[in-house]
Amino acid sequence: MDQSLRSCKKFVHLDLKGAPPRIGYLIELIQLFADLGANGLLIEYEDMFPYEGELKVLQSTTQPPYRREEIVSIQDAASSRGLEIIPLVQTFGHLEFVLKHEVFRDLREVDYCLGTLNPHHDAGVRLVQEMLQQVMKLHPKSTSLHIGADEVYMLGHGDKSKHWLDVPGRSVHQLFLSHVIKVAKGVQESTPNLNLIMWDDMLRSMTPETIKESGLVGLVQPMLWDYNPTLDVENTVMLMERYKSAGISQQWVASSFKGSTTVHTCVTSTQRHLDNHLQWLKVASSLSAGIKLQGIALTGWQRYDHLSVLCELMPVGLPSLGSCLQTLLHGGFTEEAQKKVVEILGTVDVEDIERTSSSFAGAKLAELIVKLTSSMESAELRHFQNNMFLRGWFTPYHRQKKTINPLIAQQIKTQAKNILDAVESQVQEVRGEMRLLYSDSTVQEWVDQHITPVLEPLHNLQRDIETVLNEMGLCTE
Numbered sequence: 001m002d003q004s005l006r007s008c009k010k011f012v013h014l015d016l017k018g019a020p021p022r023i024g025y026l027i028e029l030i031q032l033f034a035d036l037g038a039n040g041l042l043i044e045y046e047d048m049f050p051y052e053g054e055l056k057v058l059q060s061t062t063q064p065p066y067r068r069e070e071i072v073s074i075q076d077a078a079s080s081r082g083l084e085i086i087p088l089v090q091t092f093g094h095l096e097f098v099l100k101h102e103v104f105r106d107l108r109e110v111d112y113c114l115g116t117l118n119p120h121h122d123a124g125v126r127l128v129q130e131m132l133q134q135v136m137k138l139h140p141k142s143t144s145l146h147i148g149a150d151e152v153y154m155l156g157h158g159d160k161s162k163h164w165l166d167v168p169g170r171s172v173h174q175l176f177l178s179h180v181i182k183v184a185k186g187v188q189e190s191t192p193n194l195n196l197i198m199w200d201d202m203l204r205s206m207t208p209e210t211i212k213e214s215g216l217v218g219l220v221q222p223m224l225w226d227y228n229p230t231l232d233v234e235n236t237v238m239l240m241e242r243y244k245s246a247g248i249s250q251q252w253v254a255s256s257f258k259g260s261t262t263v264h265t266c267v268t269s270t271q272r273h274l275d276n277h278l279q280w281l282k283v284a285s286s287l288s289a290g291i292k293l294q295g296i297a298l299t300g301w302q303r304y305d306h307l308s309v310l311c312e313l314m315p316v317g318l319p320s321l322g323s324c325l326q327t328l329l330h331g332g333f334t335e336e337a338q339k340k341v342v343e344i345l346g347t348v349d350v351e352d353i354e355r356t357s358s359s360f361a362g363a364k365l366a367e368l369i370v371k372l373t374s375s376m377e378s379a380e381l382r383h384f385q386n387n388m389f390l391r392g393w394f395t396p397y398h399r400q401k402k403t404i405n406p407l408i409a410q411q412i413k414t415q416a417k418n419i420l421d422a423v424e425s426q427v428q429e430v431r432g433e434m435r436l437l438y439s440d441s442t443v444q445e446w447v448d449q450h451i452t453p454v455l456e457p458l459h460n461l462q463r464d465i466e467t468v469l470n471e472m473g474l475c476t477e
Helices: 023-036 053-058 068-080 102-107 122-137 159-165 172-190 208-214 233-245 270-285 314-330 335-345 350-355 363-376 388-393 396-401 406-437 440-450 452-471
Strands: 009-015 040-044 084-087 144-146 195-199 220-225 250-258 292-300
Touching: 009 084, 009 314, 023 068, 023 314, 023 335, 040 292, 053 122, 068 084, 102 122, 122 144, 122 172, 159 172, 172 195, 172 208, 208 233, 220 233, 220 292, 233 250, 233 270, 250 270, 250 314, 270 292, 270 314, 292 314, 314 335, 314 350, 314 363, 350 363, 363 406, 388 406, 396 452, 406 440, 406 452, 440 452
Parallel strands: 009 040, 009 292, 040 084, 084 144, 144 195, 195 220, 220 250, 250 292
Antiparallel strands: none
C-alpha cells in the first residue's frame, strides 16, 4: 500500500476540444468529481476558450465557446468544493486548433504538419504568450499552469530548423528545450510565482546532462504520462530517477480513465483503466525519497487530437473515473473503494449499467450509448454483407448488370429494414438524451462519426435494390 499517491492531489482532466458539455452539465460534473474523490481539475479549453483580439479566430466555429462568465462559474463551482484548477494550454506541439488557420499558416514548422509550431519565429512565441496571458487573466486564483509540449512531431524538419541544426554541436533536443525555456521565462515575467508543468515525453530520450545544461531545471516540472494497463513499472521508476539525477525532484504523473483505448472507442472499459492506476500505485511506492510527487492527473481524452473523431463521452467514462479515483484513495480497488463508487454512481462498470439503478448526472445517456453500441456490434448488423441472399443474388456484378430476383430482393429489403428500424429508433433516443447535455453540433458529430459509417451500407443497399427493381419495371412498396 502506497502513501504518496494516496495523499497527493488528484486532478481530473477535462478535455474540452471535443464534446464540450453544456455549462449546466459541466457544473454538475464538477460536483460529481469532488464526490468521487478529486481535489483538482486540469482544464484544456483549446478552441472553447473565449479568446479575444487577434486570437478571436481561435474560437470554435462549430459551437460557441464558453462565455467569460461561464469560465468564472466553472471556477466558482470548483472552488466551492475545494477543487484547484490548473489550465492547460499547448505551446509547441498539438497546436492544430491554431495553425490550421490560414492567418497562422506561416508559423508551422512544416506546412503539412498542423500541430507543430516553428520555434524560430518571434511571432510564434508572441502568439503562445498571448494565449497564455488571456487564459491566466481569466484564472486569477490558479497557481499552476500546464504548458503542454508533448508530441512535437516533425521538429527539426523545417528549413529554419535545418539551418539552425547545421551548426556543429546543436541537436533537436536543444531546439526543443530552448523553445520551452523561452515560453517558461516569458510566463515568469508576465505572471511571476506561477508553477509551470509540461508533458514529459520529449524529455525521455535526453541525457540528464542535456536537461541540466539547458536551464530547464527549476523552471518547469515534468508530468510523466503513461495510459497503458500494462505500464512498465521498472522502466517508469528508472525514468523518474533519471529526471531526479538531472536535478528535477518535483514531478507529476498522469494516468487515464478514458479516451486512450482506441481513437474511436465509444464505451469505456473500467478494468483497463483500473489496471493502469494499479501500475501507477506500484511506481509511486518504488520511488526514492528524493522524488517529490506533486500530484496525479487522471486524463480523460475526448479526442486524440483536434482533427480526430470523438472518443468516449464523459457520462460513459464516469464509472471508470470513480473506480480509478477510489483506487488511488484506498491504495487498491478494495471492497471499500467499490462500495463508495456504487454508493455514488450505482455501478463500477458502465457495461453493467442496464442492470443497475444508476441515477448519476448523465447515467441515462450512458445506458443508451451502451445499448446502442451493443446493437451496432451485433452479428446481424456487422455481418450483413455476408448474408446468404446478398452474397448469392445481389453482388456488385448484379448491381452493375442491374438484375435481381425480385422475390429475393424483397427478402433482402425486409431484413435490412428490420435492422435499420430497430437501430434507428435507438439512435433517436440517444440523440434526445444527448441534446440535454451537449450541443446539437456535438450530437450530430457523434452520430456521423460512430453510427452513420455502420448504417450507410444498408441504406445504400436499400437504394440500389429500389433502383434495380424500378428499372425492371417492378413497382416497390
